[in-house]
Amino acid sequence: MSPIESAVTLTVNGSRRTARVSPSTTLLEMVRARLELTGAKECCAEGECGACTMILDGEPVNSCLVLAVETEGSEVTTIEGIGAAGMTWLQESFLATGAIQCGFCIPGMVVAATALLERVPRPTESEVREGLSGNLCRCGGYSRICAAVMVAAGGDGAT
Amino acid sequence: MTFQYHRPQSLGEATDLLGKDDAVALAGGTDLLVALRHRVVRPALVVDLKSVADIANGIEVEGGRLRIGGGVVMNRLTRNEEVNRHFPALAQAAAVVGSVQIRNRATLAGNLCNASPAADTAPALLAYGATVIASGTDITRSIPVEEFFTGPGTTVLERGEIVTAVELPIPLKALGSAFARVTRRRGVDLASVSLVCTLDSSGLARFGFGAVGPTPLLAESTFDELATDDGWSRLLSVTSPITDVRAGAEYRRAMLHVHSKRAFQAASDELRAAT
Numbered sequence: 001m002s003p004i005e006s007a008v009t010l011t012v013n014g015s016r017r018t019a020r021v022s023p024s025t026t027l028l029e030m031v032r033a034r035l036e037l038t039g040a041k042e043c044c045a046e047g048e049c050g051a052c053t054m055i056l057d058g059e060p061v062n063s064c065l066v067l068a069v070e071t072e073g074s075e076v077t078t079i080e081g082i083g084a085a086g087m088t089w090l091q092e093s094f095l096a097t098g099a100i101q102c103g104f105c106i107p108g109m110v111v112a113a114t115a116l117l118e119r120v121p122r123p124t125e126s127e128v129r130e131g132l133s134g135n136l137c138r139c140g141g142y143s144r145i146c147a148a149v150m151v152a153a154g155g156d157g158a159t
Numbered sequence: 160m161t162f163q164y165h166r167p168q169s170l171g172e173a174t175d176l177l178g179k180d181d182a183v184a185l186a187g188g189t190d191l192l193v194a195l196r197h198r199v200v201r202p203a204l205v206v207d208l209k210s211v212a213d214i215a216n217g218i219e220v221e222g223g224r225l226r227i228g229g230g231v232v233m234n235r236l237t238r239n240e241e242v243n244r245h246f247p248a249l250a251q252a253a254a255v256v257g258s259v260q261i262r263n264r265a266t267l268a269g270n271l272c273n274a275s276p277a278a279d280t281a282p283a284l285l286a287y288g289a290t291v292i293a294s295g296t297d298i299t300r301s302i303p304v305e306e307f308f309t310g311p312g313t314t315v316l317e318r319g320e321i322v323t324a325v326e327l328p329i330p331l332k333a334l335g336s337a338f339a340r341v342t343r344r345r346g347v348d349l350a351s352v353s354l355v356c357t358l359d360s361s362g363l364a365r366f367g368f369g370a371v372g373p374t375p376l377l378a379e380s381t382f383d384e385l386a387t388d389d390g391w392s393r394l395l396s397v398t399s400p401i402t403d404v405r406a407g408a409e410y411r412r413a414m415l416h417v418h419s420k421r422a423f424q425a426a427s428d429e430l431r432a433a434t
Contacts, residue, residue: 006164023205024160024195046193047261048347059234059263065192066264067185069164070207112260133346134258 010074012037013081021068028052030068031078039079039107043136050135053108053115054078060115062134079107082114090114093152094145101139109135113149122153160195162202170213170321174296176206178319184208187232187264189257190273213294214268214323218242227325233262233270233280245329248338248355249283255340256280258347268322271307274314274374275349281308281375282355282367283338289327295320308374334359335430337422341414343405351406352414356422358382358430364394364423370405371398371415385423395419 009018012035019034031037031054040063043051047062054063055077083091090113093099100106109132116123116131123131128149129142137145167173176182181203185191194200208214208229215228218239225241236242236253243250256262256270256279270280271291284304291302296319304325307314316322336357342348353369362382369375378397384390400411 023162023164026192045196047189047257050258050260053260056263060260061263062189062260065189065261067164067188067192067205067207069166070185070188070209116259129346131259134260 006069008068008072010071010076012076013078013084019068023067023069025068026064027054027056027066027068027071027076028063031063031076037078037080041104041107043104048136050112051105051108053111053135055111055115060112077111079111082110088114090117090149090152093148097144097148097151099141099144099148101141105135105137109137109145116149117153123149125150162205164205164207166207166210168210168212170211170294170323173206173208173211173321174294174319176204177321178296179204182206184272184321186230186266186269189261189265190269208321214321220329223329225327225329227267229266229268229321229323231267233265233267234259236267237262246283246287246327248336248357249280249287251338252279252283252353252355267325271304271325272314272316272322274308274312276311276372276374277350277353277370278375279350279353279369282353282369284325284327285367285375285377286336286355286357286365287327288365289325291322292324292326293320294323305377310373330359332360333430333433335426335428335433337425337429339418339422341418349405352411352418354415354419354422356419356426358423358426360430360434364426366394366419368398368415371400371411373399382427391416391420
């Protein structure tokens with residue numbers, strides 16, 4: 001028995017989008033497979049790693065732990081919506097600081113860091129670490145990732 | 160994962176749907192979606208409570224009580240002025256649930272209903288004397304939080320019953336409180352031991368304990384009793400730590416003792432500063 005698909009309409013990166021999904025489809029699966037925005041990654045699929053981080057109605061969430069049907073009428077920002085018109089300072093800072101190694105965690109890191117800087121424009125290093133503690137980097141590139149966020153926020157990035 | 164999804168608008172509709180066999184409630188989904196994916200639960204029906212008008216996502220002061228709506232997420236708790244003013248240990252406990260992403264979805268009510276022995280917010284709610292407000296098809300009842308849990312993952316809620324709010328009595332007199340939590344690493348981790356101690360000016364000490372028994376536990380003592388080793392032994396005798404992947408029983412017992420004493424001291428200092 002396959003439950004009947006339903007249409008979900010939401011705003012993704014400023015555009016109104018509609019997708020047909022089954023009740024068990026996650027927000028992440030809908031965005032990647034139906035909306036073909038593949039920047040957010042599925043890694044742990046249980047809210048541990050943050051590779052799937054998206055901004056849902058203004059707050060960062062793990063999109064693997066949200067059902068697509070829950071997001072009817074919501075506003076979602078994915079990594080594709082950040083720096084769409086040219087890289088943000090934060091993204092430039094990730095490049096300049098050498099914060100990107102294999103790159104798999106970076107979409108989630110950038111989305112989480114963007115959300116952090118919107119809430120706390122001049123974070124302390126411990127606030128950056130706390131704000132990114134839901135994002136794992138298997139390369140272990142945390143120092144440079146934290147430095148990149150500090151530099152983007154106007155600090156010197158020394159860690 | 161095959162199930163139907165419903166998003167009822169009214170409490171009556173929600174309780175009716177949850178009264179059916181194989182129906183589960185969805186709040187923040189941070190526990191439920193993991194359980195669905197691992198097929199630990201295989202519901203026919205998922206009932207999303209986020210549009211139910213009577214399940215508020217606000218925090219209100221009402222007649223000497225702080226009422227936290229069933230839809231309130233952890234980050235809203237940690238950032239709320241009233242919570243920080245009257246129940247700082249609850250704000251601190253909510254601030255260490257999972258990661259920022261988890262705290263934007265996970266609700267206080269869901270943390271209680273999931274009924275983990277290590278539920279981060281439970282010790283604070285126990286120590287502060289919180290009440291769980293639950294609505295079923297016919298009645299709404301108030302359940303003291305120390306009577307809410309019946310075992311790991313189980314509560315006194317009956318089929319169809321929904322937690323609509325959690326209420327805390329705003330302390331009438333000065334109260335010191337402290338929160339402590341032992342984890343294997345800094346950052347995102349489940350608690351090996353967690354506790355909250357409150358101490359009021361009459362000398363009554365209340366402790367909420369997490370991850371040291373089959374449910375979160377409440378124990379009471381007094382300032383004078385806790386001047387003696389026997390007093391501490393009696394206080395901690397309600398706990399029964401086990402060995403699991405996060406810590407050994409002996410380690411838990413040792414950490415429980417040390418951190419309970421430190422929290423009691425911190426609560427005493429806070430009380431003294433406030434009076």
